[in-house]
Structures are given as structure tokens and as C-alpha cells.
Amino acid sequence: MTIVDIGLPRxxxxxxxxxxxVTVPEGATILSACKDMPTLCYGDxxxxxxxxxxxxxxxEGSRTLVPSCSRKVEPGMVVNTDTERTRHSRRLxxxxxxxxxxxxxxxxxxDWMADVGADPARFxxxxxxxxxxxxxxxxxxxxxxxxxxxxxxxxxACGDQWQNTFAIAVAGRGFDAHISTEFSAPLPxxxxxxxxxxxxxxxxxxxxxxxxxxxxxxxxxxxxxxSATTTVCTFCGVGCNLTLHVQDNEIVKVTSPHxxxxxxxxxCIKGRFGWQHVQNP
Amino acid sequence: MGRRKREPYVRLTQPLxxxxxxxxxxxxxxxxxxxxxxxxxxxxxGGPDAFGMFSCARATNEMNYVAQKFxxxxxxxxxxxxxxxxxxxxxxxxxxKVFDSGGGTSSYQEIEDADLIVLWGSNAREAHxxxxxxxxxAVNKGAKLYVVDPRLTSTAKWAHxxxxxxxxxxxxxxxxxxxxxxxxxxxxxSFIERGTEGFEEFAASVEEWTLPVAELxxxxxxxxxxxxxxxxxxxxxxxxxxxxxxxxxxxxxDNVLSLINLSLLAGQVGRYGAGLNPLRGQNNVQGGGDxxxxxxxxxxxxxxxxxxxxxxxxxxxxxSIQPRxxxxxxxMLEAMERGDMTTxxxxxxxxxxxxxxxxxxxxxxxxxxxxxxxxxxLTKTAQLAHVVLPASxxxxxxxxxxxxxxxxxxxxxxxxxxxxxARDDIELLCELARRxxxxxxxxxxxxxxxxxxxxxxxxxxxxxxxLADLGGIQxxxxxxxxxxxxxxxxxxxxxxPVKRGRPAPFSVLRHSPPVxxxxxxxxxxxxxxxxxxxxxxxxxxxxFESPMRRGETLDLCPQDALDLGVVADEMVQVSSRRGAxxxxxxxxEGLRPGLAFMTFHFPDEVDVNVITIEATDPVAGTAEYKAAxxxxxxxxxx
Numbered sequence: 029m030t031i032v033d034i035g036l037p038r039x040x041x042x043x044x045x046x047x048x049x050v051t052v053p054e055g056a057t058i059l060s061a062c063k064d065m066p067t068l069c070y071g072d073x074x075x076x077x078x079x080x081x082x083x084x085x086x087x088e089g090s091r092t093l094v095p096s097c098s099r100k101v102e103p104g105m106v107v108n109t110d111t112e113r114t115r116h117s118r119r120l121x122x123x124x125x126x127x128x129x130x131x132x133x134x135x136x137x138x139d140w141m142a143d144v145g146a147d148p149a150r151f152x153x154x155x156x157x158x159x160x161x162x163x164x165x166x167x168x169x170x171x172x173x174x175x176x177x178x179x180x181x182x183x184x185a186c187g188d189q190w191q192n193t194f195a196i197a198v199a200g201r202g203f204d205a206h207i208s209t210e211f212s213a214p215l216p217x218x219x220x221x222x223x224x225x226x227x228x229x230x231x232x233x234x235x236x237x238x239x240x241x242x243x244x245x246x247x248x249x250x251x252x253x254x255s256a257t258t259t260v261c262t263f264c265g266v267g268c269n270l271t272l273h274v275q276d277n278e279i280v281k282v283t284s285p286h287x288x289x290x291x292x293x294x295x296c297i298k299g300r301f302g303w304q305h306v307q308n309p
Numbered sequence: 310m311g312r313r314k315r316e317p318y319v320r321l322t323q324p325l326x327x328x329x330x331x332x333x334x335x336x337x338x339x340x341x342x343x344x345x346x347x348x349x350x351x352x353x354x355g356g357p358d359a360f361g362m363f364s365c366a367r368a369t370n371e372m373n374y375v376a377q378k379f380x381x382x383x384x385x386x387x388x389x390x391x392x393x394x395x396x397x398x399x400x401x402x403x404x405x406k407v408f409d410s411g412g413g414t415s416s417y418q419e420i421e422d423a424d425l426i427v428l429w430g431s432n433a434r435e436a437h438x439x440x441x442x443x444x445x446x447a448v449n450k451g452a453k454l455y456v457v458d459p460r461l462t463s464t465a466k467w468a469h470x471x472x473x474x475x476x477x478x479x480x481x482x483x484x485x486x487x488x489x490x491x492x493x494x495x496x497x498x499s500f501i502e503r504g505t506e507g508f509e510e511f512a513a514s515v516e517e518w519t520l521p522v523a524e525l526x527x528x529x530x531x532x533x534x535x536x537x538x539x540x541x542x543x544x545x546x547x548x549x550x551x552x553x554x555x556x557x558x559x560x561x562x563d564n565v566l567s568l569i570n571l572s573l574l575a576g577q578v579g580r581y582g583a584g585l586n587p588l589r590g591q592n593n594v595q596g597g598g599d600x601x602x603x604x605x606x607x608x609x610x611x612x613x614x615x616x617x618x619x620x621x622x623x624x625x626x627x628x629s630i631q632p633r634x635x636x637x638x639x640x641m642l643e644a645m646e647r648g649d650m651t652t653x654x655x656x657x658x659x660x661x662x663x664x665x666x667x668x669x670x671x672x673x674x675x676x677x678x679x680x681x682x683x684x685x686x687l688t689k690t691a692q693l694a695h696v697v698l699p700a701s702x703x704x705x706x707x708x709x710x711x712x713x714x715x716x717x718x719x720x721x722x723x724x725x726x727x728x729x730x731a732r733d734d735i736e737l738l739c740e741l742a743r744r745x746x747x748x749x750x751x752x753x754x755x756x757x758x759x760x761x762x763x764x765x766x767x768x769x770x771x772x773x774x775x776l777a778d779l780g781g782i783q784x785x786x787x788x789x790x791x792x793x794x795x796x797x798x799x800x801x802x803x804x805x806p807v808k809r810g811r812p813a814p815f816s817v818l819r820h821s822p823p824v825x826x827x828x829x830x831x832x833x834x835x836x837x838x839x840x841x842x843x844x845x846x847x848x849x850x851x852x853f854e855s856p857m858r859r860g861e862t863l864d865l866c867p868q869d870a871l872d873l874g875v876v877a878d879e880m881v882q883v884s885s886r887r888g889a890x891x892x893x894x895x896x897x898e899g900l901r902p903g904l905a906f907m908t909f910h911f912p913d914e915v916d917v918n919v920i921t922i923e924a925t926d927p928v929a930g931t932a933e934y935k936a937a938x939x940x941x942x943x944x945x946x947x
Contacts, residue, residue, distance in 0.1 A: 257724035262704035265589025267713025272724035296438035305852025
């Protein structure tokens with residue numbers, strides 16, 4: 029008797045999205061049918077966390093807005109993504125996030141704010157923030173929690189969705205909730221195995237590689253001068269796909285394609301950091 | 310007590326030649342001329358078999374194709390091999406013997422979809438972490454995981470059941486599982502009758518391994534053996550994966566065959582989700598063999614002793630390939646000692662530190678008239694060379710392909726320029742070929758690949774464009790219009806005997822305990838393995854800092870440490886019948902009394918291969934790294 033269900037082929041369902049008839053596979057989310065839907069906590073390799081509330085859309089017949097990242101399409105559903113109600117919601121959500129956290133390294137967020145007219149400064153200079161010094165306690169990672177929006181993606185990537193290391197979790201309640209190692213231990217004293225899979229999914233740059241952090245600090249990090257080339261890791265025989273981010277003929281960052289059937293965007297410490305040997309002059 | 314930490318290796322950027330006993334910088338022309346001249350001299354004196362090629366399991370398929378072509382078409386010998394010999398050659402030999410194909414049978418997706426996964430002699434959590442993520446996907450969906458390992462590894466900690474066997478008792482355990490499956494009426498009769506042969510003889514041969522006898526020999530409780538037997542035979546989709554705990558024994562091929570027997574018995578092969586998967590240790594060790602960088606196979610895993618195959622290659626290469634197998638790496642080392650092999654061309658390999666009993670390897674290489682090493686670093690092996698050629702790093706400085714453990718060929722792309730002074734491997738091979746009278750030119754890796762796939766039916770449909778579009782393609786892929794299933798050997802389930810082809814034979818196997826016997830003088834069993842943040846001889850992984858790295862240690866269980874009167878971090882002498890080294894003690898609760906563990910990642914600090922044993926598998930030539938007999942002594946007068 030089989031234990032593991034490997035599923036049946038999926039049917040297609042039809043619904044209305046911003047006035048157009050759209051067909052998606054059964055079980056697909058509204059977000060998967062949208063182009064360029066703003067979102068921070070959605071991860072293409074992760075289960076929806078429903079945390080950031082940036083991707084809210086209007087569904088006819090629903091009392092409240094719904095998160096498009098997790099709401100599954102139903103046949104005949106009528107969805108509107110750009111209404112006064114969704115814009116108002118997104119404006120307030122972005123203002124709250126932007127007033128409490130440092131979104132300076134969050135891709136695209138400035139455009140989204142401009143689009144809905146969000147003004148994070150309107151709560152005044154006394155608005156509460158999560159500002160705090162960056163944690164630099166090892167040679168590979170930096171954790172700058174003043175940029176953390178509590179989207180849970182790092183916790184999910186470290187936990188049972190991928191890495192199964194469980195080095196980090198949410199500690200505290202309410203505004204004091206934060207991502208923490210066990211007993212707030214420095215990373216070298218925690219369960220962390222330095223796979224970097226949390227950094228791979230972090231949407232705001234709260235988690236970053238030490239090389240990037242140092243280069244940003246010295247003003248030499250220049251994404252416009254970087255190329256990204258996908259190759260295969262040089263260590264074991266699993267064959268993980270690596271995307272090498274290169275600036276001035278120097279590898280400055282390693283990611284992995286999320287659509288890779290081998291890695292799904294995940295690597296181990298060797299793949300993520302084991303490139304230095306080719307660059308020791 | 311501080312670690313002796315060595316500086317990371319720096320890239321080679323200047324050719325070197327040996328003069329008056331020392332390596333001095335040279336121009337490219339001088340170095341290449343000297344390299345070619347030395348090969349010519351030795352071949353004239355001793356014939357083509359005086360030459361040996363150590364090709365590189367780290368380099369691209371394209372480089373391996375050109376390296377074996379150089380060996381066969383320019384030099385005229387089949388003496389080409391790579392470090393697959395030190396790890397998974399027994400897997401290839403075993404799988405090829407039974408199924409005529411040396412690759413793992415399934416895909417990673419099938420691991421996720423399995424009901425039962427057996428990891429045998431594999432610490433995948435540390436040695437193959439992303440493979441283990443696929444295992445954990447299955448476990449989190451409800452699959453059962455059984456881990457067979459002498460140590461309570463971080464992999465074993467994830468297991469539903471851990472079978473702690475004594476080192477080197479894999480065959481008794483497998484045979485006992487087989488016997489239990491047969492006696493419980495759980496053998497897959499229809500598959501056995503249809504797709505296998507030799508069952509009756511096999512069944513008789515495992516009869517002696519009753520559960521109590523096996524418990525006595527393996528140390529695994531009878532009830533656990535019984536449980537695994539029943540779970541494996543009853544599962545709809547069972548996966549059997551192994552690593553070097555199976556292969557790095559003097560009878561590694563037999564160990565592999567003992568696991569294959571189980572899959573045949575239970576019909577757990579040739580179907581979606583059921584399979585046999587060796588986890589390969591180097592990025593392209595699968596591809597190196599597929600490309601013919603082994604002494605008995607031409608590209609596409611085609612038999613070098615088949616005249617029709619040779620004719621096809623000779624027609625394209627303008628060569629006349631020797632009609633017999635060449636020497637494997639182990640045999641080449643022996644031929645060096647006898648003086649039959651006098652020159653070697655070593656590309657990207659570090660045999661001085663990776664071979665068992667390394668003092669012996671150094672002696673043998675020092676015997677040679679002419680050693681050419683092509684590498685990105687001045688490794689311990691390169692330091693013995695007569696000519697050193699600075700190469701580029703395959704995975705990020707060249708274009709090409711690698712083939713992974715699920716037989717997936719994937720594109721490797723140049724992301725950075727090699728440092729000034731280092732050159733592409735294929736270009737260097739062509740330079741030497743031209744100096745030896747063969748006018749070779751390739752305009753890039755794709756041209757090499759297209760030449761190769763025209764000759765190799767199993768790669769024929771893999772154009773670079775298709776490899777990019779599809780995120781890699783698993784072999785076999787005979788044409789450009791279709792894709793084969795993700796698993797191998799479905800033919801064995803066919804009802805039509807013609808489609809079914811050669812039945813898969815059961816293997817009758819005898820238990821053969823480790824060669825290095827325990828004695829009162831050497832009472833502890835030493836086994837070796839990898840750690841998460843380090844890799845092989847550490848030449849590459851030593852290049853980055855890891856907060857987890859602690860250097861080499863001798864891992865002992867608390868009881869042994871107590872009995873020996875040693876404590877954590879204390880430096881002790883570790884000796885075997887071959888030599889002695891000094892290392893700090895680490896206490897590991899996952900070991901049992903009598904079992905010690907070391908890695909081999911830090912040979913420049915503690916050279917563990919001074920004490921490992923060179924007893925090799927007669928079929929595949931892999932050494933018994935996993936089982937040495939040692940003693941541990943306190944250091945005195947410190």
C-alpha cells in the first residue's frame with residue numbers, strides 16, 4: 029500500500045481577472061495568474077505565508093480583500109486587482125511597513141509606493157521602528173533586522189519546507205516579534221549550517237552575504253555592473269545549478285535558479301560560498 | 310591547542326618546468342615542448358602503454374572527451390582513468406554487470422515520490438545536502454527512511470530506523486534481508502521470472518544468513534533486519550541509495566551487487582519511483598566515465614573491445630584504437646612500480662593526497678621519467694611533476710557540460726575569465742596533440758560536444774540549445790525530438806522477451822571481512838568520511854572560511870576515550886600497520902566502542918591516507934578507505 033500520494037493530472041478552471049477570461053490549472057492561486065503583482069512575502073518555492081498583505085485583491089462576493097498569493101482560483105470567480113479599495117489597502121500597508129522598517133534595499137518597493145501614492149513619513153518622526161544595529165557575528169552572513177518585515181520566508185526555508193535545519197524561528201509577540209536563533213545565540217553558536225537558503229528568499233536584504241554587505245559599506249557594490257551566469261557547482265555529484273553574480277571579473281554572490289529541478293533555489297555551504305578558491309590570486 | 314592552519318592554495322599562472330631538480334618558471338612554448346617531447350621519448354622507448362592519463366572528474370564532459378581521445382588517438386593506448394576509481398567505480402562496475410549501464414536508475418523527483426528510502430553507507434545530509442532535501446521532501450510527505458551506517462550520522466538522526474552495522478558486514482546484512490524476503494513469501498515472483506536470472510542459486514546462497522546469524526555478524530538486531538526486509542519488499546516505490554560506505558571496501562563491487570540483488574528480489578527497479586542510486590562524489594565523475602575517460606569504455610559507455618564500436622570511432626578520429634582494455638588507475642600505479650609505465654599526464658587530479666597509503670603513491674610517481682600535471686593549483690602532486698601547466702577552473706571559467714548523479718547533463722557556463730597565465734584544458738590538449746603530429750583545433754566546447762554526440766547514441770539528442778531549454782536532460786537521449794522516461798530499465802518488466810532483452814542476473818556473494826584485521830596491537834576500527842563544509846583533499850574547500858570548520862580530528866566514542874585515558878582536544882598518535890599520524894581527539898556520541906572516525910579533508914595538517922589501507926577491489930580497483938585497523942596512543946614527553 030502506497031504511503032506517498034503522487035497526485036493525479038490537474039484539470040483547468042476558468043475565472044475572470046480584471047475583466048478578462050483566464051484559464052489556470054486547478055489549485056493555482058490568483059497571484060499565479062497575475063502579471064507583476066506586488067508582493068513581499070510570496071516565495072515561488074515556498075508555501076504562502078500570508079504575512080505582508082501587499083498582494084491583496086478584491087473578489088466579488090467576498091466581504092474582505094483576499095491575499096492573492098494563497099487564495100486558490102475557483103471556477104467562475106471574478107477578481108479585480110486594481111480598484112480603489114485594493115490601492116487604498118496597499119498604500120496603507122506599504123506606509124506601515126515603510127515607516128517601521130528600512131526598505132532601502134527592497135527591490136521595486138519604491139515604484140509600488142509611487143504607484144499608490146504611499147508616504148511612509150506621514151506618521152511623523154516618532155513612529156515606532158525596528159531599527160537596530162546589524163548583527164555581524166560570522167564571516168559569511170549578516171543579519172540586519174532593521175530591514176526585516178517578518179515575512180517568515182527565512183524561517184520556512186530553514187524549516188520543514190526546504191533545509192530542515194530549524195536554526196531560526198519567530199520569537200516575541202506583537203511589535204516585538206522578531207526572527208531569532210535559539211536563545212538569540214550568535215549564528216556560530218546556533219544550529220545554522222550556512223546554506224544561505226534564508227538569504228536566497230529574503231525579500232528586503234535583511235539577510236545578506238557578508239561580501240555584499242562589506243561591498244555596500246565600502247561603496248563598491250554595483251548591481252548594474254554585475255553579470256549573472258548559471259553554471260553547475262564544482263563540489264559533489266548532485267549537480268546543483270549555481271548562478272554566479274560577477275562584478276569586475278570577481279564572483280560577488282551565488283544564487284540558484286528557483287525553477288531548477290535539482291535545487292529549487294537551494295544550495296549548501298560549499299555551493300554558496302565555496303568559490304573563493306578560484307579567486308585566490 | 311591551535312590547529313596548524315595552512316594558507317589557501319593560490320592559482321597557478323605560470324608554466325613550470327623541472328631543471329636540476331627544482332621547478333622553475335618557463336614560457337608556454339618551452340613547457341609545452343618539454344611536455345610533448347617527454348611523452349614522445351617514453352613512447353618510443355616503451356611503446357604507447359608506457360603512457361597513462363589521469364583525467365579529471367571535476368572537469369567538463371568536453372574536456373574528458375578530448376583527454377581520452379588524446380590518449381587513444383594521439384598516444385595509442387587505453388590507459389586512461391580518473392578518481393572515479395577511488396570512489397564509485399564499484400557502483401559503475403556493479404550496475405553495468407547487471408543492467409549493462411553504469412548509471413543510477415532514477416531521478417531526484419522520484420526520490421521525492423518514493424514510499425521508502427534506504428540510504429546505505431551514505432551520510433547524504435553532509436556529503437550530498439541538496440539530494441537529502443529531496444529525501445526530506447519525501448519524509449515530510451510520509452515516506453519511511455531507513456539508514457544503514459556504522460555511525461549515528463546527521464543523516465541517521467533523520468531515519469525512522471537506523472541499522473547500525475559493523476564496518477564491512479554489508480553483504481551479510483543484505484543477504485539476511487534477502488533471505489527474510491524469500492522466506493516470508495515477499496519476493497516479487499513475477500518480476501523474478503520475467504526480468505532476472507540465477508534466482509535459485511542466489512536463494513540457496515543466502516540460506517546460511519538467518520536472522521540470528523546475521524545479527525551476530527553485523528551487530529544489527531534481528532528484528533530490525535526483519536523490519537527493513539518487509540518494508541522494502543512491501544513498498545510500492547522503494548529507493549536504494551548508497552555512497553562510499555558501500556564502495557570504499559576491498560570488495561566494493563560485491564557490496565554494490567548485494568544491494569542490486571535486493572532490488573531484483575523485490576522488483577524495486579525499472580519502475581517510476583523505484584530504483585538504485587549511487588550518489589556520486591564529484592561534480593562530473595558520472596560524466597567522466599560516460600565520456601570514455603575509463604580504460605574499458607569509449608564515449609557513450611561503449612565497449613572498447615567491440616570491433617564495430619572501435620571502427621566507428623576510428624573512422625571519425627583517423628585512429629586505430631587498441632583492441633584491449635587499458636589499465637585502470639590502480640593498475641597504472643602498479644605498472645609504475647614495475648617500471649612498465651614511465652610517463653603520466655595528470656589533469657586536475659591530486660593522487661598523492663587522494664590515494665590510500667599516500668607514501669606509496671609518492672614513491673611510485675617519483676619513479677617516473679616524465680610527469681606532466683595540468684591543474685589550477687600547485688598541488689602536492691604537481692610538486693612532483695617535470696612540467697606543470699596552469700589550467701582554468703572548469704565550472705566557472707569554461708563552457709561545457711557536467712553530468713550529475715541522476716544522469717542529468719547540464720550546461721556549464723563561463724562566468725569569469727581565468728587569471729592571466731592560465732589556459733583552457735582543451736586548448737592545452739590540442740597544443741600537445743599538434744606537437745605530437747595531430748592537427749587538432751576546436752572552436753569552443755560546443756564543437757567538441759557535437760563531435761561526441763555524433764558518436765554516442767545515448768547523448769545524441771542533447772544539443773546545447775535543448776540542454777538550456779529543458780534545464781538539462783537525463784541520458785539516454787537518442788534523438789532530438791523526444792525524451793526518455795526519468796528512470797532506467799523499464800524493459801525488464803516487458804512481457805515480450807525480445808523487448809525485455811538480457812535478464813538481470815542475481816549475484817552470489819560471499820562475506821569477506823575487512824582486509825586490515827583487528828588485533829591486540831591494532832584494536833580499533835577506523836572509518837573515514839566527509840563533513841558538510843569541506844571537500845575531499847581540501848584544496849578547494851580550504852579556499853573559503855567556514856564558521857563550522859574544526860580541522861581534522863580523531864573521533865572516538867566516550868567509552869573508548871575513557872578507556873584510553875584521553876580527553877577532547879588532546880593530541881594523540883594514531884597508528885596503523887602502514888604509518889602513524891598525530892591528531893586531536895574529538896568525542897562523538899554517535900560512535901560505538903571500537904569504532905573511530907576521521908575525515909580526509911585536511912591532508913596538509915593531518916594526512917589520514919598515511920594510515921588507510923590500499924587493499925583494493927579486484928573488479929573496480931577501489932581502495933578500502935572505510936576500514937583500517939588502528940591503535941591510539943597518548944603522546945608522551947610533550
